[in-house]
Amino acid sequence: MAKGQQLKARIRSVRNTRKITRTMELVATSKLKRAQDRVRCARPYAEALAAVIGDLVTPELVERFPLLQQPKPPAQGGPERTAVIMLTSNRGLAGGFNSNLIKMTLARVGELEKAGYTVDVHALGKKGIGYLKYIGRPLATQRVDIGDKPAPHHAAEVMDGLVDAFVAGELAGVDLVFAKFNNPMSTPPTIMHILPVVPPERPAGGTQPDFILRPSADEIAERLLPLYVRNQLFRGLVETVASEHGARRTAMKSATDNAGEIIQYLQRTFNKQRQAQITQEIAEIVGGAASLG
């Protein structure tokens, strides 16, 4: 009967695990909903900014704004340093979510290093920081306090120093690795080139209306470009949070399903064994009675 007791204990333990994973699934679902709303709310702003910058930018304007210019490669005397911002979550148990982001970051860093750059990695989120420390890669900056509700000022804090360094000619570019939120099931890690700013394309065929600009285009661009740059990171943060919850929900759902399967299998084994034991006991009794008769 010892085996039976062991089976029972395992069934109990898997049941408890299933309770936990199911709860985590439900929590992620409700957080996902809120995060999804935030992604939806952030979209019109980003689109409006992008549209305006697309309207403003002309080749002459590009010459006056360092934020729009691609610096020379290091071989031709351009800056040697470049920055990669890596977004990961603070918590695990989200399937391959964080490791995919880390893999993509390391691939991008490798690419840039091959091209002759020195890469500063700025890591946001505990999981990414932990892994890079483990493989012994130094980090330029790190922070873990952004959490579930990224605000525009978080993006500004991270971005402003980098923008200054870029304008001063110390940085050749800033890339962002984040989890794009297509839908809760599809959250591919994605690279976004934040700096230099690539002005969004105007919709083809649309003629540009002759705007009355107050003040001049230059002054408007000067104010809006930093906003645009910050907003790119903000969008990355918001989408990564939504993606994290989506990935966790998927991971926890399959964990819950797997736990159910294991329970079923263990329960069957247990029943079979109990039946076998009963059969054996009856056989023994019958055998004993027969030998007496």
Added chain:
Amino acid sequence: MHVTVISPEAATFDGPADSVIAPAFDGQVGILPRHAPFMTLLGEGALVVRTEGGERRFHVRGGFLQVVDDTVRVVTEYVEGGSDEV
């Protein structure tokens, strides 16, 4: 004309309106229907959107206002309020 008020965290207002008074960087600017294409930076202050049902007031800071095709887009870094006042 159609008016939208957008901040990074939410679209605060989206609908038809009769006029908009916005705090531009150098003083207030009023927009009536069929305004010419226009773009300006915003300062800080009260944004008033008049609709048929009354008036909506917001406090905005930074960003820009764009008028194109009888559509006004107020894109601001920070927005607060939106209470109905008649």
